[in-house]
Amino acid sequence: MKFLQDTLHQAGKLFEKGRPLEKLYPLYEAMDTFLFTPGKTTPKAPHVRDHVDMKRVMIFVVIALIPATLMAVYNTGYQILLAKGLPIDPAQCWKLGAFKVLPIILVSYMAGGVWEVLFAVMRKHEINEGFLVTGILYALTLPPSIPLWQAAVGISFGVVFGKEIFGGTGMNVFNPALTARAFVFFAYPASISGSKVWVAVDGYTLATPLAVAAQAPRGSSAIEALNHAGFTFHNLFLGFIPGSIGETSALACLIGLAFLLITRVASWRTTLGCVLGMLAMSTVFYLLRGPDRLAFFNLPPHWHLVMGGFAFGAVFMATDPVSSAATNLGRWIYGALVGVLATLIRVINPAYPEGVMLAILFMNAFAPLIDHYVVEANVKKRLTRIAVKNV
Amino acid sequence: MPEALLSKKNQKIVKDGLWDANPITFQILGICSALAVTTQLKTAIVMSLGLTIVTSMSNVIISLMRHFIPSSIRIIVQLTVVSAVVISIDQVLRAYMFDVSKQLSVFVGLIITNCIVMGRLEAFAMSNPPWKSFLDGLANGLGYSAILVMIGIIREIFGAGTLLGFHVVPQWMYAHGYANNGMMVLAPGAFFLLGIIVWIQRAISGYAESA
Numbered sequence: 284m285k286f287l288q289d290t291l292h293q294a295g296k297l298f299e300k301g302r303p304l305e306k307l308y309p310l311y312e313a314m315d316t317f318l319f320t321p322g323k324t325t326p327k328a329p330h331v332r333d334h335v336d337m338k339r340v341m342i343f344v345v346i347a348l349i350p351a352t353l354m355a356v357y358n359t360g361y362q363i364l365l366a367k368g369l370p371i372d373p374a375q376c377w378k379l380g381a382f383k384v385l386p387i388i389l390v391s392y393m394a395g396g397v398w399e400v401l402f403a404v405m406r407k408h409e410i411n412e413g414f415l416v417t418g419i420l421y422a423l424t425l426p427p428s429i430p431l432w433q434a435a436v437g438i439s440f441g442v443v444f445g446k447e448i449f450g451g452t453g454m455n456v457f458n459p460a461l462t463a464r465a466f467v468f469f470a471y472p473a474s475i476s477g478s479k480v481w482v483a484v485d486g487y488t489l490a491t492p493l494a495v496a497a498q499a500p501r502g503s504s505a506i507e508a509l510n511h512a513g514f515t516f517h518n519l520f521l522g523f524i525p526g527s528i529g530e531t532s533a534l535a536c537l538i539g540l541a542f543l544l545i546t547r548v549a550s551w552r553t554t555l556g557c558v559l560g561m562l563a564m565s566t567v568f569y570l571l572r573g574p575d576r577l578a579f580f581n582l583p584p585h586w587h588l589v590m591g592g593f594a595f596g597a598v599f600m601a602t603d604p605v606s607s608a609a610t611n612l613g614r615w616i617y618g619a620l621v622g623v624l625a626t627l628i629r630v631i632n633p634a635y636p637e638g639v640m641l642a643i644l645f646m647n648a649f650a651p652l653i654d655h656y657v658v659e660a661n662v663k664k665r666l667t668r669i670a671v672k673n674v
Numbered sequence: 675m676p677e678a679l680l681s682k683k684n685q686k687i688v689k690d691g692l693w694d695a696n697p698i699t700f701q702i703l704g705i706c707s708a709l710a711v712t713t714q715l716k717t718a719i720v721m722s723l724g725l726t727i728v729t730s731m732s733n734v735i736i737s738l739m740r741h742f743i744p745s746s747i748r749i750i751v752q753l754t755v756v757s758a759v760v761i762s763i764d765q766v767l768r769a770y771m772f773d774v775s776k777q778l779s780v781f782v783g784l785i786i787t788n789c790i791v792m793g794r795l796e797a798f799a800m801s802n803p804p805w806k807s808f809l810d811g812l813a814n815g816l817g818y819s820a821i822l823v824m825i826g827i828i829r830e831i832f833g834a835g836t837l838l839g840f841h842v843v844p845q846w847m848y849a850h851g852y853a854n855n856g857m858m859v860l861a862p863g864a865f866f867l868l869g870i871i872v873w874i875q876r877a878i879s880g881y882a883e884s885a
Binding site: 430432433444448466469470471473 | 851852853855856857858860862866869873
């Protein structure tokens with residue numbers, strides 16, 4: 284260990300002021316602090332004493348994403364075998380899935396990383412570990428058949444326009460990973476929507492559960508349509524269904540959520556708010572169901588929680604500490620509105636089969652406003668308290 | 675002593691309109707039309723020509739009349755002049771380029787309300803002689819045009835794979851999985867491009883907005 288550290292620091296001298304690689308100092312700094320705890324102390328107050336810094340927080344999120352990533356790899360392979368009508372062999376699932384999913388993750392990290400380093404060098408700030416999270420979050424929201432160059436263009440847009448133009452990590456209004464996905468969604472709709480892209484087999488058409496429920500004829504039972512297409516509740520919960528690579532399994536997201544809550548990285552209020560918002564809105568639809576209504580209306584509320592990108596969005600995207608609301612009450616409001624909007628878009632709007640991405644981005648824009656009013660209300664409440672005392 | 679036609683001062687007027695005080699990237703005016711007519715290069719060029727003619731001509735006319743316009747009704751007078759010029763241009767377009775005129779639809783008519791035109795009349799033509807006003811109008815019009823044409827070229831190439839209607843993205847690229855960017859056809863695409871252009875220009879000129 285000592286030897287490794289010495290070697291790294293020896294190489295590090297090349298990056299110091301006045302040495303040939305001075306401009307690339309952020310790169311060295313990033314490597315150094317990823318691998319070793321930095322020996323620096325903060326020059327100014329507050330001197331927080333805690334083993335957790337931003338790098339550890341981000342690493343926690345990456346760890347929380349491991350179940351979803353493993354599931355993504357396995358399910359991608361599983362869907363390929365299923366589509367080709369071959370016998371399901373776990374080893375084969377892992378292999379086929381890895382061949383599809385790993386390139387997407389790698390491309391996402393590399394293309395986004397180039398921009399990250401470029402901005403760090405130009406603006407002379409440290410390379411931010413937030414990108415470790417953005418890179419994989421984004422990759423997991425793409426369909427398995429996405430052309431790699433489109434994935435690269437998308438993440439470039441997300442990093443530059445979602446984050447860097449606002450001033451880098453901590454300043455971004457929108458979640459960079461979702462911004463990147465939204466870009467791909469609007470720029471290359473053929474690669475990320477419809478029924479041809481969810482299984483990584485050329486020309487194979489398979490509708491996602493969301494599409495099945497949305498396209499069932501008016502008045503018919505949505506559950507029957509889903510079951511008929513082979514989607515049981517059990518299936519949807521475990522995640523052996525076609526969809527964006529990392530979002531299919533609600534179970535994997537729940538494991539990730541448990542980890543995030545134990546380490547207190549994510550706010551349970553936001554996630555619970557999302558769940559309650561979605562349940563409330565889908566209950567309203569459920570009560571309005573009828574013979575001439577959309578079939579989606581009569582889908583029981585709990586089904587909504589396991590469909591599409593909801594679990595993934597509510598656990599990993601909505602809870603992003605930068606772009607979500609920061610006050611406790613604000614988190615409830617923010618989360619609930621994400622859930623309500625996502626359900627609204629998903630059920631009512633035929634143009635968008637899934638509403639979670641748009642709902643979260645939309646609420647990202649409103650998060651500062653929500654926080655502002657929560658703080659104002661608190662100030663007002665306390666002022667009246669003082670006024671009473673003075674009387 | 676009469677000033678030379680292209681004296682130092684006059685050169686500065688031209689440079690201001692084109693670069694230092696470019697109506698789009700510096701004053702952030704005329705954004706609406708810059709987003710609306712730039713999905714194709716052709717409409718962008720026609721729109722640019724229209725606006726350049728309107729700003730320069732109305733600047734000259736108002737400058738000639740500036741001593742006779744009562745200041746209490748000057749906006750009405752300016753609008754009348756601008757409308758007259760715009761309507762003439764609209765009629766010419768309809769007579770000779772009917773299809774382009776249809777694509778531009780209301781946007782030619784809306785030049786009347788374009789902030790750039792009114793802005794130049796108020797800020798410059800009301801207090802400067804005709805030749806200077808002409809240069810100012812022309813420079814601002816061309817500054818607007820430069821940005822529009824740039825956005826038009828990028829949006830048409832990346833959004834539709836064509837330029838002025840000719841295919842420029844070769845077929846083999848499509849065969850290898852290249853796809854047109856749907857974002858470029860939508861208004862947000864133009865917004866992002868405009869943002870990038872403003873970013874680049876301000877990075878070069880070193881201009882920063884005071885807080």
